[in-house]
Amino acid sequence: MSRSGGPQIPQLDRIVEHATCLGCGCACDDIRVRVNGDLILETTSTCALGATWFGDGRVPTAIRIGSRSGALDEALTATVSLLRSAREPLIYLAPELSCEAQREATGLADRVHGVLDTISSATVLPSILAAQERGRTTATLGEIRQRADAIVFWGVDPRTRYPRFASRYAPDAAGLHIEGRSGRHVMAIDIGPARGPEDADSRVPVNAVDEVDFLGVLTAHIRRPGTSIAQTLDRLAAPLAARLATAQYIALIADGEPATADAATGRGDPQRAAALIALAHALNGSTRCALITLRGGGNRSGAEAVLTAETGFPTGVMFSRGYPVYRPHDAIRTTDRLLVVGDAAQMPTEILNRFAPDARAIIGPRASLHAAVAAIDTGVAGVHVNGTALRMDDVPLRLRPSLPFGLDPAEVLRALRSRVAP
Amino acid sequence: MSQLRITGGVVYDPANGVDGEVRDICIDNGTIVSTVPGTATVIDARGMVVMPGGVDIHSHVASSSVNLARRLLPEEHLAAPVAAPDLVDGIPRSGTGGTVPTTFTTGYRYAGLGYTTVFDAAVAPISARLSHAEFDATPIVDGGFFVLLGNDEYLLRLIDAGERDEARDYAAWIIAATGGYAIKIVNPGGVELWKRNGRGRTGIDTPIGSSRVTPRAILETLVDAGNALRLPHAAHIHCNDLGAAGNVATTIASMQAVDGRRAHFTHLQFHAYATTPEGGWRSGGRELIEYVNAHPAITGDVGQVMFGPATTLTADGPVEYLLAQSSGRKWVNVDIELETGCGIVPYTYQENAAVAALQWAVGLELFLLSADPWRVVLSTDHPNGGSFMAYPELIRLLMDRTYRDEQLKRVNRKLLAGSALLDGISREYTLNEIAIVTRAGPARILGLTSKGHLGTGADADVTVYASDPDVSRMFATPRYVVKGGALVVDEGHLRRAPAGRRLHVRPGYDAQVERGLREFFDRYSTVAFDNYPVGPLRDAPCPPAGGR
Numbered sequence: 026m027s028r029s030g031g032p033q034i035p036q037l038d039r040i041v042e043h044a045t046c047l048g049c050g051c052a053c054d055d056i057r058v059r060v061n062g063d064l065i066l067e068t069t070s071t072c073a074l075g076a077t078w079f080g081d082g083r084v085p086t087a088i089r090i091g092s093r094s095g096a097l098d099e100a101l102t103a104t105v106s107l108l109r110s111a112r113e114p115l116i117y118l119a120p121e122l123s124c125e126a127q128r129e130a131t132g133l134a135d136r137v138h139g140v141l142d143t144i145s146s147a148t149v150l151p152s153i154l155a156a157q158e159r160g161r162t163t164a165t166l167g168e169i170r171q172r173a174d175a176i177v178f179w180g181v182d183p184r185t186r187y188p189r190f191a192s193r194y195a196p197d198a199a200g201l202h203i204e205g206r207s208g209r210h211v212m213a214i215d216i217g218p219a220r221g222p223e224d225a226d227s228r229v230p231v232n233a234v235d236e237v238d239f240l241g242v243l244t245a246h247i248r249r250p251g252t253s254i255a256q257t258l259d260r261l262a263a264p265l266a267a268r269l270a271t272a273q274y275i276a277l278i279a280d281g282e283p284a285t286a287d288a289a290t291g292r293g294d295p296q297r298a299a300a301l302i303a304l305a306h307a308l309n310g311s312t313r314c315a316l317i318t319l320r321g322g323g324n325r326s327g328a329e330a331v332l333t334a335e336t337g338f339p340t341g342v343m344f345s346r347g348y349p350v351y352r353p354h355d356a357i358r359t360t361d362r363l364l365v366v367g368d369a370a371q372m373p374t375e376i377l378n379r380f381a382p383d384a385r386a387i388i389g390p391r392a393s394l395h396a397a398v399a400a401i402d403t404g405v406a407g408v409h410v411n412g413t414a415l416r417m418d419d420v421p422l423r424l425r426p427s428l429p430f431g432l433d434p435a436e437v438l439r440a441l442r443s444r445v446a447p
Numbered sequence: 448m449s450q451l452r453i454t455g456g457v458v459y460d461p462a463n464g465v466d467g468e469v470r471d472i473c474i475d476n477g478t479i480v481s482t483v484p485g486t487a488t489v490i491d492a493r494g495m496v497v498m499p500g501g502v503d504i505h506s507h508v509a510s511s512s513v514n515l516a517r518r519l520l521p522e523e524h525l526a527a528p529v530a531a532p533d534l535v536d537g538i539p540r541s542g543t544g545g546t547v548p549t550t551f552t553t554g555y556r557y558a559g560l561g562y563t564t565v566f567d568a569a570v571a572p573i574s575a576r577l578s579h580a581e582f583d584a585t586p587i588v589d590g591g592f593f594v595l596l597g598n599d600e601y602l603l604r605l606i607d608a609g610e611r612d613e614a615r616d617y618a619a620w621i622i623a624a625t626g627g628y629a630i631k632i633v634n635p636g637g638v639e640l641w642k643r644n645g646r647g648r649t650g651i652d653t654p655i656g657s658s659r660v661t662p663r664a665i666l667e668t669l670v671d672a673g674n675a676l677r678l679p680h681a682a683h684i685h686c687n688d689l690g691a692a693g694n695v696a697t698t699i700a701s702m703q704a705v706d707g708r709r710a711h712f713t714h715l716q717f718h719a720y721a722t723t724p725e726g727g728w729r730s731g732g733r734e735l736i737e738y739v740n741a742h743p744a745i746t747g748d749v750g751q752v753m754f755g756p757a758t759t760l761t762a763d764g765p766v767e768y769l770l771a772q773s774s775g776r777k778w779v780n781v782d783i784e785l786e787t788g789c790g791i792v793p794y795t796y797q798e799n800a801a802v803a804a805l806q807w808a809v810g811l812e813l814f815l816l817s818a819d820p821w822r823v824v825l826s827t828d829h830p831n832g833g834s835f836m837a838y839p840e841l842i843r844l845l846m847d848r849t850y851r852d853e854q855l856k857r858v859n860r861k862l863l864a865g866s867a868l869l870d871g872i873s874r875e876y877t878l879n880e881i882a883i884v885t886r887a888g889p890a891r892i893l894g895l896t897s898k899g900h901l902g903t904g905a906d907a908d909v910t911v912y913a914s915d916p917d918v919s920r921m922f923a924t925p926r927y928v929v930k931g932g933a934l935v936v937d938e939g940h941l942r943r944a945p946a947g948r949r950l951h952v953r954p955g956y957d958a959q960v961e962r963g964l965r966e967f968f969d970r971y972s973t974v975a976f977d978n979y980p981v982g983p984l985r986d987a988p989c990p991p992a993g994g995r
Contacts, residue, residue, distance in 0.1 A: 043975040054975050124580060135531070135541055157521050160777035160791070163574070167784025167973035171600075172642065193973060201600060201785070201971050273644055306778070309768065313644045315782060333517050334550050334581055337524030337543035348528035348541040349549075351521050415578055419511055421576040421979045446538075 036062045037150045040094075041427040047072060047121070047407045048078030049187050050320035050417030051166075051194070058427035065408075065427060072188035078322065082408055082428045087393035089400040091383075097437070103399040104364065104386040105444045111362035113345055114139040117376065119367030120323025121390050121405045122434055123412030123424060127324075127331040129438035130366045135335075136446050138344045139364075140356045143328045145340040147373045149281045150353055152318050153329070153339055155298035162305045164315035166193075171200035173315070175272035176209055178225065179301065180216035180236070181280040187319055191222075210272070212265070223360055227268070229261050240300035247307040274313045277305050281318035320417035323371060324406060329416040364388070366434060368405075369395050388437050404431040449476045449932065450483045456492030456911055459882040462498065462891065462900035466879045472497060474907040477932035481903050490927055490934075492911050498882045499899050500563030500930065502910030504714050504889035505683070505748050505826040506835060508553050509567045509581035509590060511574035512789040515779055516547045516760045516830070519791055523547075523756075528557075531764055533942045537586070539944070546758040550584035555944065558587040558935050560838060561910030563924040564890070564898055564950070567592040568683065568713065568828075569633060569762050570601075571783045573974060575625035575981050582949060586928050588940075589898075589906075589907035591950030593683050594625050594934040596786040597632030597665055598639045601967055604632040606664050607657045612957075615672040617964065619956035622678070624980035628893075628989070629680040630673045633762040635665035637687050638788040641765035649687045651700045662687050663704045670705040676954040677991035679894025681709040681746070686718045689766050695731030699738050703923050707744055711892060714750025714828040715739070716810040717912045728805055728986055730866040732812030740818040746892045748826040751841055753833030754798045754858075760831060764788030784973065796833065804858035806832075815872045820883040821891060838885070839922035845876040845884075846918050873954045881922075894992050895950070907932040953988040 038061050045054040048071075048105070057069035058079065065082035068075065090145045108114050109202030116134040118127055118141070134141035145153060169176070176196045183190035191197045199205040211219020217233030231239045235258065242258040246266035253259055269275055279301055301316055308314035320326055329339035336342045357376065363385035369377055370391060382396035392400040404410040407424040410433045415421055451474040473483040489739040507513050517524070523545030529552045531539035542552030556792035557565055565585075570578045570592040582590040596602055596618060614832040618630055636655035637645075643656070651663045665682065673682040686701045688694040702710075713716070721731035739745050743765040759770060764780050767790025771778030779791040796803040810832070817823040825842075829835040844851050855868065863869045876884070890899020897906045909929040928936035935943045968976035 043977050054978050128580075128584065132538065132540065136538070156779075157519060158777065160519060160771070160779045162778070162780040164782035165784045165973075167971075168642070168782040170973065171784060171971065188580075199970075274642070309780070313642065313782075315618070329518075330514055330577070332513075335540070335542065335584060337517055337545075337549050338521055339518055344541065346528070347530045349524070349543055350528065351525055356898050413580065419515075419577075420573055420974065421511075421580075423576070423975065425978075442538075 038066065040421045041425055044425045044427055045407055045414060045422045046078060047322045047324055047414055048075040049232070049322040050326065051189055052414060052422050053186050053189055053193060054417035054422050057314050060427050063428055063430060074188055084390050084409070085393050085402045086431060087400070087402050089393050091398060097401065100399040100401050101441055101444055104441055107362050107386050107398050108137050108364065108445060113360045114362045114364060115357050115360035116141050116200060116364045116366065117372060118143040118328045119365055119369055119372040119389060121368040121371070122324055122328070122366060123406040123410055123414060124324065124327040124331055125327045125412040125433040126366065126406065126433070126438060128335070129442065131331055131335050133438055133442045133445065134342070135344050136442055138347060138394045140360050141332065141342045141344065142356050142438055143332065143340045144372055145325060145329055146353050146356070148283055148378070149318070149320065150340070151295040151298040152281045152352070153297060155302050157300045159299060159306070160308050161302055162314060162316060163418070164317070165420050166317070166416065168196045169195045169276040169315055169317065172202045172274045173276040174203055174209055175269060175275045177212045177214060177275060177277045178221035179214045179277060179279040180219035180221065181278065181319065182220060182222045183278070183319065183396060184222065190319070197231065206360060231261065237294065237296045240297070240304055244300070244304045247304070248310065269308060270311060272312055275308055276315055276317055277301070277308070278317045278319065282321045317418070323368065324414035324437040326417055326419055327413070330415055330419060348374060366438065388434055401432065401437055403434045403437060410434070450487035451475065451490060451492045451909060451929065451932065451934070452483050452487045453497060453909060456497035456903065458497045458625060459879050460901040461879055461883045462887045467781065472901055474929065474932050476979055477907050478652065479901055479903055479905040479907055483549055490911065492927070494914055495926060496878060496912040498910050499901050499905070500832045500928065501561050501912050502886045502889040502893065502895065502899050503557070503562055503566040503826065503835065504566055504824055504893060505568045505750070506565050506829040507567055507569065507831070508565055508829070509550070509578045509585060509592065510570045511577045512569065512760055512791065513547060513567070514577065514581070514941045515781065515789065516758050516791045517549065519777065519779055520545055520547060520758065522599055532944070534944055535942050537944045546756055546834050549777070550581050551586060554588055554947070555941055556836060558928055558930060559941055560835070560923065561912070561928050562588065563908035563930045564589045564895070565927070566590065566628065566893070569593060569595055569631055570625070570627065571595050571627045571762070571787050571789070572621050573783060573786055577651040577744040578950070579981055579984070582947070583838050586944040587935055587947055589950055591628035591946040593629045593631035594622055594627035594632050595633060596621065596669055597635040598787050600785045601964065603639065603660050604657060606668055607660050610657070611668050611671070613960055614668050615675050616956040616960035618669065618672040619676050619954040619989050620624065620960055620964065623953045626949065626981045626984050628951050629678055630669050630682045632666065632669055632682055633685040633691065633787065634687050634765070635660070638662065638762060638764055641768070641788060642782050648691060651687065651697060651704060662701070666701060670708050670710045677993060678952060678954060679989055679992045680892065681711045683711045683713055685713050685763065689763055691719050692720050692726070692728045695719050695721050695735050698735060702738060702742065702745055706742070709744050710764050712745060712747040714826065714832065715747045715813050715823070716750045716752060716806060716832065717828070719809050719813065726948040728802060728862045730805060730809050730812060732809040733816060733867045736813050736816045736823070739823060743822070746822045748824045749810050749813050750828035750832050752796050752803065752806040753827055753837040753841060754796050754803065754807065755833060756795050757833050758791065758830040759794050760791045761789045762789055764790040766790065767792050770794065771773045785971065798858045801859045801861040804860065805862040807858060808863055808866050811844060811851070812867045815874045816867060820880045821888045824892065825884040839919040842881055842922050843919035846881065848873060848875050931937065949984050949986045951984060951986070951988055952991065954991065
């Protein structure tokens, strides 16, 4: 990503095949990227969202100490000072990191007895907590492609925020045991204004205020056909339950993410998440059902997997006592310094702005766009940085950076950790 | 510390015929040698017991399923914080324990028990990258994993087409692509039936969508593949019908299906239940172990149940469905595209529960009636039958009849009628036999020629225990553990945590197999064929069975 000086020698285009796009949680790994020098000229197979995510590959390459430019060494020194001055530092994992960088950040948080939080605490916490309470019946996305004959879009049309979901996974993609769209029955459950796909084979309108109640009634109808609970909801639930009972394999698809990180900050409805899990459990009593929770981009699932492996908890971990403690609701409450790792523009501004510029440092893509004690611009995982990322269903994917130049946050964090505690 | 002499200890090295002899063990640069100069560091092991490092042939420590289990258990982890150890070098890491500890804690704990090699027994090929990443974060122990193939859709299609040679090449390709060590078969065909909404029991001849595809055909194909490819470890088989009353018939039929061929049958305990004339549960332990005793090509591990909390976690999704229904506990199911499944249910084995007590007794029967400790080795199927941290307690049950009989009095005996254990078994394992079932035997079954023994040229993985009349205490707290020549446990304290080595194989195959496979990937897979392999690993592959 550095733009070299010197004489301009014409360069030939390079093609990178099978690049993985982290523009959303679909993590399509069939992208063809045409590159010249340090510019992306064209991407093939991307959706609009993916094309924007790749862009032309240009990201800032600055290193700033306060308001001035500086060297990496100085920026690391400033970051170490910030961490050392903290009573309790917050290390915040924002999107656009490889699992390798997330792993280094986890080790750093452990070392400095800090708090480690991720964007998941602000976005999908209700789903995480409900699944920890009850479990979860799900599938990898390829499995619903192979065999789901009934696809239920619960208040979501994936076209906008997960544009290739339909063509790569379901309902449009052909599977081993089922044809594509024609072999599947697509149901849209419209929750108030949150509508399912317009071309659904059938649809059920539900008032937004009734959503959780309706989930409960539907679950009851699955468990005990012919049951009678609340007449208005029974009228909707009974035929839907009867239809679902005839399916061999149901994909129940709901959105796990708010439209933006700022839209939620942890205030999703825990009852809704729990009720969706209960419905999927009930459907597995007589047929098969996988609950698919749609997730955003930038390797969010990867952060949860790395934290779980190394701390036992997927997000919101306090190391203040020298060991991991789970505080997903309020881990950040007592922190007084912030180190963001990842793209700070994609984290909740409420959290970023809790800390004055002289109380925060940032290591990640476009870090220098934010005021901070130290800001180290790095590459974006998958565009500039190598490694592994997880799809929304936890399937790990190889990253093939098309512009393998510039700083890898994992290496920057490794250097930082060795300075914090040699 | 490149040179070490462990002097004066009582050595148990069954692979080399050493049964409790006072000997020095010399180490130079990570390898056992015949002698070292007088300048070598000396560990005074007088009065202590010296064994090769332990080898766990069947555990669940590094996989996407293990991580889902970790994620499911925040309450366990909150109650089991683990501070970072005080290491003299390396970066210490904190973690959490419980039945499914975090990665670093898992490495520290295995080493703290004197175990230096661990295999994860069930990895979905598509998630192999995660297993490597987790092993990278599991220090000290050398690790590898077995690759799930018994419900693989591409393999089932090859079997249906009668293409057994191509099936063998496919198995080789996928082991190489994933950096795996052996073929794993879990409930052959039964997981595929579960995905098709099948709820019944899968017998050895149940058709899996086609009369040509049956568990029997899957077993034959993959056992033959493992042997033809000269994999160091035979196909590792979790039979159909796990946990069901009367399943011992299925288990023996599975063994008969591959009669005379090298094959490893895992967690035998979970597959050794007979029925009473009324259809109730009773032990099938004696029946199963007598069959194993009489068939020298078969090896197995026990999968002992230990009382207390466990987490059942398996690719055998339908079993976990049944367990979730009967226990009412929280339940995870993940159907994994084109390959396998995953089910997780936390569980507690209670000594006053009749079925749990039967399971406990069946495991002990298998151990105590086994005629050949080299072929039937120790496991709890961690964390399914209990944690690996229970191994010292299990060793005490095997070595101390008085203690065992006391425990037997405490358990629910409702289903133990006719059990050999209730009839009274006087056998007590010797230290030499413990050394066989916990290191020498598993190493031999795994084809690890440089592990499980202390002969010249072996890896310098050595455990030194202070003698103690309470053998569970003795095996829980080794005084010294040497891993690859590094003194990791010193005076009973974990002091070093070097990275472990990855144990994997790269069997050869006819590259033609890639042509059809690429087409299949292009058509159905959601991961690009070229992105699927994990790529080169840092450590060199292990040699095939019988050497290079």
